[in-house]
Amino acid sequence: MRKKKNRINRKTVLALMALSVFFLLFVKLIYLQIFLHARINRTVDKMVNRENIEVPKRGDILDSKGNILATSIKKYTIFFDAKMIDNFESLRKALSENGIKIKEKKLEDLKGLSYIPIAFDVDPFIAEKIKAAKFKGIGFETKYTRQYPQKRLLAHILGITDCDGLGLEGIEKICNVNLSGETVKTKIIRDGIGRVIRNKLVDVEDICGCNVELTIDRNIQFIAEQEIRKAFEKYKAKKAICIVQDPKTGKILAMVSLPDFDCSDKIKDIKCLKNCAISDLYEPGSTFKIVTVASALEEGKIKASDSLYLENGKFKIAGHTIKDDHKIEGSATLSRAFELSSNIGMIKIAQRMGNDVFYDYIRKFGFYSLTGIDLPGEAKGLLMDVKKWNALTLPNISFGQGIGVSALQIINAFSALANDGVLLKPFVIQKITKCNSEEEIFEKKEIRRVVSEDTARTMKKLLKNVVNLGTGKSAKIQGYTVGGKTGTAQKVDHSIKTYSTKYYIASFCGMVPAMNPELVILVIIDEPKGSSYYAASVASPVFANIAQRTAQYLGIEKDDVNVLTREVR
Amino acid sequence: MRRSFFFVAATIIAVFVYLWQQNMSMRMAYKVSSLQTDYDKLSSENDTLRLKINSILALEKMDKIAKEKKFSRPDEKYVVYIN
Numbered sequence A: 001m002r003k004k005k006n007r008i009n010r011k012t013v014l015a016l017m018a019l020s021v022f023f024l025l026f027v028k029l030i031y032l033q034i035f036l037h038a039r040i041n042r043t044v045d046k047m048v049n050r051e052n053i054e055v056p057k058r059g060d061i062l063d064s065k066g067n068i069l070a071t072s073i074k075k076y077t078i079f080f081d082a083k084m085i086d087n088f089e090s091l092r093k094a095l096s097e098n099g100i101k102i103k104e105k106k107l108e109d110l111k112g113l114s115y116i117p118i119a120f121d122v123d124p125f126i127a128e129k130i131k132a133a134k135f136k137g138i139g140f141e142t143k144y145t146r147q148y149p150q151k152r153l154l155a156h157i158l159g160i161t162d163c164d165g166l167g168l169e170g171i172e173k174i175c176n177v178n179l180s181g182e183t184v185k186t187k188i189i190r191d192g193i194g195r196v197i198r199n200k201l202v203d204v205e206d207i208c209g210c211n212v213e214l215t216i217d218r219n220i221q222f223i224a225e226q227e228i229r230k231a232f233e234k235y236k237a238k239k240a241i242c243i244v245q246d247p248k249t250g251k252i253l254a255m256v257s258l259p260d261f262d263c264s265d266k267i268k269d270i271k272c273l274k275n276c277a278i279s280d281l282y283e284p285g286s287t288f289k290i291v292t293v294a295s296a297l298e299e300g301k302i303k304a305s306d307s308l309y310l311e312n313g314k315f316k317i318a319g320h321t322i323k324d325d326h327k328i329e330g331s332a333t334l335s336r337a338f339e340l341s342s343n344i345g346m347i348k349i350a351q352r353m354g355n356d357v358f359y360d361y362i363r364k365f366g367f368y369s370l371t372g373i374d375l376p377g378e379a380k381g382l383l384m385d386v387k388k389w390n391a392l393t394l395p396n397i398s399f400g401q402g403i404g405v406s407a408l409q410i411i412n413a414f415s416a417l418a419n420d421g422v423l424l425k426p427f428v429i430q431k432i433t434k435c436n437s438e439e440e441i442f443e444k445k446e447i448r449r450v451v452s453e454d455t456a457r458t459m460k461k462l463l464k465n466v467v468n469l470g471t472g473k474s475a476k477i478q479g480y481t482v483g484g485k486t487g488t489a490q491k492v493d494h495s496i497k498t499y500s501t502k503y504y505i506a507s508f509c510g511m512v513p514a515m516n517p518e519l520v521i522l523v524i525i526d527e528p529k530g531s532s533y534y535a536a537s538v539a540s541p542v543f544a545n546i547a548q549r550t551a552q553y554l555g556i557e558k559d560d561v562n563v564l565t566r567e568v569r
Numbered sequence B: 001m002r003r004s005f006f007f008v009a010a011t012i013i014a015v016f017v018y019l020w021q022q023n024m025s026m027r028m029a030y031k032v033s034s035l036q037t038d039y040d041k042l043s044s045e046n047d048t049l050r051l052k053i054n055s056i057l058a059l060e061k062m063d064k065i066a067k068e069k070k071f072s073r074p075d076e077k078y079v080v081y082i083n
Helices: A002-035 A037-048 A088-097 A124-132 A170-174 A176-180 A218-234 A285-298 A334-339 A343-353 A355-364 A393-398 A407-418 A453-469 A540-554 B002-056 B059-068
Strands: A049-054 A068-080 A116-122 A138-147 A184-190 A196-198 A211-214 A239-245 A252-258 A307-309 A314-317 A320-323 A331-333 A422-424 A429-433 A439-441 A446-449 A483-493 A498-512 A519-526
Touching: A002 A037, A037 A049, A037 A184, A068 A124, A068 B002, A116 A124, A124 A138, A124 B002, A170 A176, A196 B002, A218 A239, A218 A252, A218 A519, A218 A540, A218 B059, A239 A407, A239 A540, A285 A334, A285 A343, A285 A355, A285 A393, A285 A407, A285 A453, A285 A483, A285 A498, A307 A343, A314 A343, A320 A343, A331 A334, A334 A343, A334 A453, A343 A355, A343 A393, A355 A393, A407 A422, A407 A453, A407 A498, A407 A519, A453 A483, A453 A498, A483 A540, A498 A540, A519 A540
Parallel strands: none
Antiparallel strands: A049 A184, A068 A116, A068 A138, A184 A196, A211 A429, A239 A252, A239 A519, A307 A331, A314 A320, A422 A446, A429 A439, A483 A498, A498 A519
16 A cells, blocks of 8 residues: 555656656746747847848940940959858969969958958859859859940940949939839848748849930941041140031930040049030130021021122221131122131121121020030030120121030031021930830930021032032042031130130031031041141041041942042041 | 548648648749849849950950051942941
């Protein structure tokens, strides 16, 4: 009986012990589940779940034929976690085999640091090779970097981005919102052996930025850059500009500003970033005479065949003497005065119109207002209020001095005449393609009619005569008729506060073919040095080379088989 | 007795299906994630190669090579432009 009692007691004790163990486990469980669950959840969450930021690829910039002008590609930053490295020397050797050199430092110097970047902008295939070796203590970060495969070509139009991919200049700036794309946050779950599950699949195509297609043709841009660079170097010019425009649509086909820069390199001189073709103002000189003549013709103040007395090349006005470079004795027709670029002829024509009418036409042609081009940094120009004009203002402006214009305004005014008198908005962006293949297409936009079709036709004839018989003979090209106007403008010398006899701007703006233009080209050489500074010998030959090559490249139908055969200089 | 057997069997099958489906979904998730990584890698490789093609065909570069090789420029009348 006693034995039985003892056995029961032992069983009871064992059961109680087991129960108490379970009870303790139960208590511990309650403690973990109720009191510690938040902290444990947080820890597990940190270990397993990671927030992943899917950075979008910045959109490409393409030319009108779809060639890539700017694109982004993934590059790697490689870093060390010194706490995790177990074999520093073999790691150093492997990196060195892949062209990554680490500064001579001992691992002991780096101990304690868990993020030591050692190489930037590493190509993906090199990074993958290093990754495959599975070294401990090495990490990889990806980042999109902007690349410009065409190097210097179109540098001013494309612009630049900062290290975070934000557009700072040019198309990169103006289309920053479109190009940037959308950053998406996703969650990834990492298991014990490092495998990853994403909670959301993100197609890189869906979040990437839009592609921007320009009106610029890479080949025309190259022709223009090559020819203008030759002249820029030959004449040791301060600046050189060339714009090629389609007058029927307003599309800019090429735009060059020198000096330029390489978008992929570090910018050494910040002044180079300025796109002189739209931001710099200059006194246009004789190319501006188209405004004087076209407005007088439109107002019926003169006809092409009307005779003008040209004062034997010297004309006194408001105490100043105006001279003509090409002295014409006695009288000449408007056509002849224009061919030989007579300043005195222009003054007399402008005087027939008066200040207010002339001022209105200057504004109508788009001067002293923004053209509205889709590029940042456009200058409006300089023009004194008509109420403040003195006795010399009208005569000066009639031959292109005393007014500040941008190269874009000049070519756009020529294009208005080439386009039968209708001024169009110049543009460089022709299409923005969104991620879902939706397209936003930009087409030609009329600003206003400046002169009638008749006046425009007369002007085209006059411009053709300038090239055939006047100052623009060196702009002739083989197989095509050319119309255009030379301009040799004196620059203001700020040290003597008057026009310099040393510094000039030589320019030529012309159209091909002369009577039905498909191309308008402007060439400006600022401060050419050497034996000649005249537009006829400095700017017109550059125009001719660009026009010849571009017209042939575009397959423009030849309209003049009688034009003298001319070698490309 | 038979009813309880069927009940137990059905429960076991249901549990098995549930576990199998859970297991498969995990496997698929791993597979999809790994495929996504491959896709990202390929599309990045594609971008790099496209850039390389454009860099090789850059007109400035070709002009430089032509100058280095001392190629002479042909007379404009012998040039045929292919658009």
